[in-house]
Amino acid sequence: MQNFVFRNPTEIVFGRGTIAEAGKRVPAQAPVLLLYGGGSIKRNGVYEQVKATLKNHRVVEFGGIEVNPLYETCLKAVDVVKTSQAGFILAAGGGSVLDAAKFIAAAARFAGPDSWEILRSHGVVIQSALPLGAVLTLPATGSESNGNAVISREATREKLALSSKHVFPVFSVLDPETTFSLPRKQVRNGIVDAFVHVMEQYMTYPAAAPLQDRFAESILQTLAEWGPTTLAEPNHYEARATFMWSATMALNTLIGCGVPQDWSTHMIGHELTAFYGLDHAETLAIVLPGLWKHQREPKKAKLEQYGQRVWNVSTADDAIARTEDFFHSLGMPTRFEAYHINPAEAAEKVRTRFAERKTVLGEHRDIGPDAVASILAAR
């Protein structure tokens, strides 16, 4: 087990009818910036519940955060924070809205001349941030209980991640009933996203961390067992609650304590979203099995352990095959073909970008641009 430091101060308020709990956790002295996305919260009743819990607060609204939140849009929200002198951001939505809230919270307090530096430094330059809270409506990213965010820049087709202890939500309200009206595709994406988050912290090499392994396998088993019901029965409270809690636990940084991590799949996937506009989870489902086939030998011991404990199969190849089967069972493609994208072309685009940036990925830091191209060309 590696040495580690773990702290996650976010208060989770979980269950039916809990949006009403949000208002009492938001300071009343200054206006609140209520941040949301394309307006689905106005159709599913969440907006009314949030407004009701903030009835004693001054509220400034900012809607229209994109699915892959744009730097350019966030800067407009920063202006609204400054002109309204908002003292708190309440993000109502999925990971995109939460990620945007984190960047806005940091940028509103950033002293430097160019907020892009926050992302270029991956959050290292963040010294403080406006406090923020969340009402989560889409389980997937774990953003409700971590200090991470991913922001895209339209002008340059870049997608960069930040991480900072200053942008953990003070609280996050998780009411599984808010997910009942989600489109099937978003639920599918969320299950795959959570599943791959676990894998990035688990599928490396044995590191004498048996409890962390079992926690990771617990989330994988739970998503595997409950994923189909979660998709098939939108109003199944227990399935949705289990999905929601699993997605939070997948990336609240607990299971990654003391173990090596990979994150290649995410880094490659971000480029595919930037170039082709694929959903984040769609990119993960393409890349993960390809990465594993390429890294079958260095990852063999963990692939076998995973196969045995989660799917009751004994070989690494079977573990990979069962994972692809699982994604397919959720209606999630695992090949470029489904999107009419030429694998060789995608491989070349990502190779070029990674070569420019001198990107090297993987838990052994040995997956360079050529290896990435080889992984993608085979999908």
Add this chain to the structure above:
Amino acid sequence: MQNFVFRNPTEIVFGRGTIAEAGKRVPAQAPVLLLYGGGSIKRNGVYEQVKATLKNHRVVEFGGIEVNPLYETCLKAVDVVKTSQAGFILAAGGGSVLDAAKFIAAAARFAGPDSWEILRSHGVVIQSALPLGAVLTLPATGSESNGNAVISREATREKLALSSKHVFPVFSVLDPETTFSLPRKQVRNGIVDAFVHVMEQYMTYPAAAPLQDRFAESILQTLAEWGPTTLAEPNHYEARATFMWSATMALNTLIGCGVPQDWSTHMIGHELTAFYGLDHAETLAIVLPGLWKHQREPKKAKLEQYGQRVWNVSTADDAIARTEDFFHSLGMPTRFEAYHINPAEAAEKVRTRFAERKTVLGEHRDIGPDAVASILAAR
């Protein structure tokens, strides 16, 4: 899954050589009360490491906290806090020292006329507490990452628990190497204590919380797999690290989120410690199998699930038997006989006390004084 609120703000600093990290987390403005127990930290090198990390702080020491920390002793430490105007408590030791630190931290800021009210109210009256940190040397109680403490009153042979969000440690340093010199009996006790902490939050009835179940089973499996090596090889870093992290996860309140809890075994066990001076874990190992036999029917579904997933047996009776076998394999007795205590007499003493207090236990709140007596008489 039940609604829940979860927040655990304690920063965990885990690994080799991490005691040196403590000092930079302790405010330097006011003196620090360094709290410890019977002096084992002076024999195993921990005291020197703690003093070194506090070399730029003014330090006031208070040693001699008992294994079952006494209210009377804690009050003396409160006086030291007040006369020294200490602004922080650093507890170096096991759960006893940490528990004492929590009570002292609350009592130092308590406005009422009688600090016993803190315990009589089980912590409800706590409005604030002195900040505290910990250097943990004995994995067992989880006190390093929760807001719970148990304090005994010598004069009345009472043992009462408090719980408050105000007494979570700000940070806890967990260096597995500090456990290398622990007496075998304390390690045995710690493994059983952690195991039973999980059971109090798990062995109830199915509550549609599959991820919580699997997390609990993960800790049980890990303790079962690694317990024997942990005991047999004191300098096995990975075993001790796994034991230490398992004990923290067993009672940092995470696995209890959204599920019914029992805690009968602890409540009954506390009385046995109060009457007979048995170690806390010794009482748990006597009570748990007896409670399960008495509650075999209401707990049947979970006993079977536990048996299948942790021990690969199919019946509730086999699950109970395997648990007793596991305790015995650690050298832990599960009957009063080992301590020359008459079961009927113990049963009668606890029955009388619970009847006086109108105590009713269990996840269904249906285990009254007569049921407790029946459980104990059969041990």
